[in-house]
Amino acid sequence: MSTETSANxxxxxxxxxxxxxxxxxxxxxxxxxxxxxxxxxxxxxLSPNPLRASYFVGYYLQRHGYRIVPVNPKEQEILGxxxxxxxGAIPFPVDVVDVFRRPEAVPAVAxxxxxxxxxxxxxxxxxxxxxxxxxxxxxxxxxxxxxxMKVEHARYLGKMRWFGLNTGVISSKRE
Amino acid sequence: xxxxxxxxxxxxxxxxxxxxxxxxxxHAGHRPDPYTGASVAPLYQSSAFAFEDTxxxxxxxxxxxxxxxxxxxxxxxxxxxxxxxxxxxxGVGAVAFASGMAAQVGAFFTMLAPGDHIVASRSIYGGTIxxxxxxxxxxxxxxxLVDPDDLDAWRAxxxxxxxxxxxxxxxNPGGNILDIAxxxxxxxxxxxxxxxxxxxxxxxxxxxxxxxxxxxxHSATKYIDGHGTSIGGIVIDAGKFxxxxxxFATVAAPSAEYHGLEFHETFGLYGYLMxxxxxxxxxxxxxxxxxxxxxxxxxxETLPLRMxxxxxxxxGVARFLAKHPLVERVRYAGLxxxxxxxxxxxxxxxxxxxxxxxxxxxxxxxxxxxIEALTLWTHLANVGDTKSLVIHxxxxxxxxxxxxxxxxxxxxxxxxxxxxGLESLDDLIWDLEKGLHAVKAGLTTGAPTQAxxxxxxxxxxxxxxx
Numbered sequence: 122m123s124t125e126t127s128a129n130x131x132x133x134x135x136x137x138x139x140x141x142x143x144x145x146x147x148x149x150x151x152x153x154x155x156x157x158x159x160x161x162x163x164x165x166x167l168s169p170n171p172l173r174a175s176y177f178v179g180y181y182l183q184r185h186g187y188r189i190v191p192v193n194p195k196e197q198e199i200l201g202x203x204x205x206x207x208x209g210a211i212p213f214p215v216d217v218v219d220v221f222r223r224p225e226a227v228p229a230v231a232x233x234x235x236x237x238x239x240x241x242x243x244x245x246x247x248x249x250x251x252x253x254x255x256x257x258x259x260x261x262x263x264x265x266x267x268x269x270m271k272v273e274h275a276r277y278l279g280k281m282r283w284f285g286l287n288t289g290v291i292s293s294k295r296e
Numbered sequence: 297x298x299x300x301x302x303x304x305x306x307x308x309x310x311x312x313x314x315x316x317x318x319x320x321x322x323h324a325g326h327r328p329d330p331y332t333g334a335s336v337a338p339l340y341q342s343s344a345f346a347f348e349d350t351x352x353x354x355x356x357x358x359x360x361x362x363x364x365x366x367x368x369x370x371x372x373x374x375x376x377x378x379x380x381x382x383x384x385x386x387g388v389g390a391v392a393f394a395s396g397m398a399a400q401v402g403a404f405f406t407m408l409a410p411g412d413h414i415v416a417s418r419s420i421y422g423g424t425i426x427x428x429x430x431x432x433x434x435x436x437x438x439x440x441l442v443d444p445d446d447l448d449a450w451r452a453x454x455x456x457x458x459x460x461x462x463x464x465x466x467x468n469p470g471g472n473i474l475d476i477a478x479x480x481x482x483x484x485x486x487x488x489x490x491x492x493x494x495x496x497x498x499x500x501x502x503x504x505x506x507x508x509x510x511x512x513x514h515s516a517t518k519y520i521d522g523h524g525t526s527i528g529g530i531v532i533d534a535g536k537f538x539x540x541x542x543x544f545a546t547v548a549a550p551s552a553e554y555h556g557l558e559f560h561e562t563f564g565l566y567g568y569l570m571x572x573x574x575x576x577x578x579x580x581x582x583x584x585x586x587x588x589x590x591x592x593x594x595x596x597e598t599l600p601l602r603m604x605x606x607x608x609x610x611x612g613v614a615r616f617l618a619k620h621p622l623v624e625r626v627r628y629a630g631l632x633x634x635x636x637x638x639x640x641x642x643x644x645x646x647x648x649x650x651x652x653x654x655x656x657x658x659x660x661x662x663x664x665x666x667i668e669a670l671t672l673w674t675h676l677a678n679v680g681d682t683k684s685l686v687i688h689x690x691x692x693x694x695x696x697x698x699x700x701x702x703x704x705x706x707x708x709x710x711x712x713x714x715x716x717g718l719e720s721l722d723d724l725i726w727d728l729e730k731g732l733h734a735v736k737a738g739l740t741t742g743a744p745t746q747a748x749x750x751x752x753x754x755x756x757x758x759x760x761x762x
Contacts, residue, residue: 149311172555174562180360246564247540269564281362283370284573285378286389286566287324291315293335295328 146244146254146266149289152273155241155263159216160188162270163208163239165230166221167191169199174245175221176200178271185274190215208233217241219270220248227253235260243270317384317500318600325379326593337376339590343367359554359562359574368583369573377589380596381520381530384499385512388535389569391577392528392589396495396515397427398582399529403491403511406568406576407539408459409546410436415453417444417463419470419706420493422693428462444474450482459488459543465504465643466496468679469653469689469713470706471627473636473643480508489537495519495680496651500603501644510537516588518680522595522602526588531572535565547571553579602682602718607647609724610716616725617654622662622732622739624655624710650716651679653707660699660709662735663688664745667712669734672719672727684717684724 162182167189168175179200183189191199194206205211208218208230218234220227220243227250234242234257242257244250244266254264265273275281276288315323326337345364347353355361364370374392382390393399404414416428418441428439442449444463461483463474476492483490489510494502498519504512514520516528539547540560547568550556553575560567577583607630614628629640630648640648656662666688667675673686677693687693689707699709716724738745 150309153311172550172557174558177360177562180355184355184361246561267564269562272563272566275362279362280364282379283364283372283375284362284389284570285370285375285382285391286569287379287382287387289311289383290327291313291320291323292310292327293323295333296330 143249143267146264147268149277151241151263152265152268153277155217155243155265156270156274156278159241161190161213161215162187162217162219163190163192163205163211163215164219164221165192165208167193167196167199167204168221169193169196174269178219178221178245178269181271182274185279208237208239211237215239217243217270219243219245221245222248224248224250224253228256231256231260231262234262241265243268245269320383321380321500321599322597324383325376337373337590337593339586340367340372341586342371359557359570367586368581369578371583371586371589373586373593374584374589377584377592377596378530380593381499381514381516382532384503384596384599385494385532386499386503386505386534387512387532388565390530390532391569391572392516392530392584393577394529394582394584395527396493396513396517396529397423398580399513399515399531400424400427400493402572402576402580402582403513403531404432404437404460405435405580406572407489407544407546408435408437411438411457412459413438413440413455413457414460414462415440415442415450415458416461417467417472417474418442419444419467419472420462420464421468424493444472444479447475447478447482450479454482454486454488458486460491461488462491462493464493464496465502466629466649466651467706468496468651469627469711471629471634471636471648471652473629473639473648475639476504476507476509476643480510483510484508487541487543496649497644498599498603498680500600501607501646501649505532505534505536507643510534516584516592517678519599519603519606520592520595521588522599522680522682523591524678524681524683526585526591528584528588528592530584533566533569533572535569537568539568551575603647603650605718606650606716609718609721610647610650610652612721613714613716613724613728614652616728620732622657622735624657624708626652626654628652651713653711653713655708656710656712656732656735658710658735658739660690661738661745662710663712664691665734665738666731668746669731670727671730672723673714673731679713679715681715682718684719685715687713689713 164179167179179189189202191202191204193204196204218239220230231253241263246269249267257264276286328335344366356363356365378390378392393402440453442453465474480490491511492504492509493513494504495515495518512532514530516530548560550558559571563570611630614626614631617623618626629636673684690709694707
């Protein structure tokens with residue numbers, strides 16, 4: 122029965138806890154640090170299809186001031202940005218590597234993320250790779266797993282607060 | 297180790313602090329806004345909200361960006377209320393509805409498709425039974441009602457098309473306490489979510505998500521409001537159920553309403569909540585009024601204080617009644633001789649709620665005389681108010697049933713349901729004593745009740761006209 126609750130009431134979400142303790146990679150401090158300090162986000166597996174989750178995220182992050190760098194060997198340009206075939210091909214620094222790939226592809230992406238000096242490896246919903254996370258962590262990167270960069274931005278910093286989500290924010294300080 | 301004077305440098309980060317229930321009841325969902333600094337969540341009594349520009353408007357409608365559109369879908373005051381309840385219940389988010397009944401429709405409608413089957417406790421609010429059995433049949437949804445204490449009955453009722461299990465934390469009016477963890481396990485083994493109505497407990501007394509429930513519902517009209525002012529309901533999602541398990545195309549399949557958008561893929565653990573809001577609430581239209589949400593936010597600030605007094609008054613009233621010779625039975629799980637006492641200690645350690653049924657000796661007439669003699673307890677069909685409330689199911693909510701039909705519903709002819717309020721305990725008992733004196737007088741003299749007298753007058757009038 123997977124009903125053990127790791128209910129982090131303050132952090133909001135009760136996490137799915139299987140063999141891996143994903144909560145380690147869902148620390149609100151890490152999430153906020155990435156959201157607040159990043160300028161450039163390489164989106165690995167960004168789809169040109171406007172209905173796919175990756176496109177939603179890319180579109181949203183672009184609207185909120187991040188520079189999106191599509192990484193997709195099959196495309197030339199997505200969301201008005203040049204596509205690169207791999208992280209290694211990007212000729213400028215990248216802050217966050219945001220991954221929309223199958224879990225088995227993640228370790229190789231994590232190795233590349235370490236090589237190019239990214240600061241955060243961000244694995245989207247259901248992209249669960251303890252191995253990839255360990256590689257990135259060993260390389261000095263922050264790691265976020267099974268969370269959506271768009272949703273985290275929207276509920277902490279954006280306007281998803283009007284959607285009744287539990288941010289866990291408790292403060293009487295003026296915003 | 298925390299300093300007694302406050303936070304140490306290591307514990308000063310508020311994002312990591314596990315704030316207490318009382319703190320969260322006051323602060324969750326709102327912080328002073330950047331424009332006015334208002335410390336109370338303002339009442340945004342506005343039907344619609346101006347868009348920044350045309351691209352934003354389009355993005356809001358596509359759910360690519362999030363912003364206020366129209367108060368049938370979202371409203372900042374309602375959102376503050378939703379977040380506060382989600383926080384108190386330990387969920388990832390919540391969607392408010394115009395009533396508890398509407399919240400139930402919304403919760404089921406979002407996850408079910410025609411032909412699906414629900415297994416529900418039979419010891420629940422009568423209005424819910426009617427909704428599930430009769431109204432949902434119009435949507436081709438089938439329901440099996442089971443004895444909530446019989447785990448084998450829950451299992452036996454499961455079918456291939458069973459997609460949801462439903463029960464109340466504290467059953468209305470029988471006062472049975474649900475074994476949430478056990479029923480949650482049965483649901484999850486079947487790949488179905490457990491929905492728990494937590495209205496009678498409130499999140500202060502029990503948090504079903506901590507015991508494995510997937511969806512929690514409230515009639516916010518009761519303890520969340522707390523003062524009997526406003527009708528409303530809310531659905532809270534634990535964010536733990538796997539809607540992509542192959543059984544819930546309703547949540548996981550591409551949405552026809554959003555050009556094929558896959559809610560589960562796009563919103564992950566928030567997929568169900570986003571569906572619930574952006575499709576179900578939007579299309580069924582049972583939105584909560586911002587004014588009601590404003591009052592609920594005030595109510596929630598004192599929920600812990602009120603619940604403490606509700607349960608201590610309830611225990612006092614229950615103990616008084618249990619000793620009275622004219623009382624057949626007090627069905628309160630806070631009394632040690634209740635069959636639910638042990639379970640209440642486990643699930644509701646702070647108190648077994650403040651709504652319970654009492655069976656009086658003397659049947660239907662005793663119940664009526666009792667209520668007629670009360671002057672402090674209000675005779676009405678609600679619970680969870682600061683004011684103490686009483687109702688006689690056999691002559692009101694269950695009036696159409698015969699004395700022989702009543703027991704199946706957990707009601708006897710002499711059952712009265714009490715909702716113990718926050719008045720002085722001595723006054724509540726004083727009033728109940730008056731009611732019991734009237735029961736005694738009725739048993740001795742056989743004098744007609746007011747209701748009987750009225751019925752017989754009406755009969756005479758009819759006879760005179762005929």
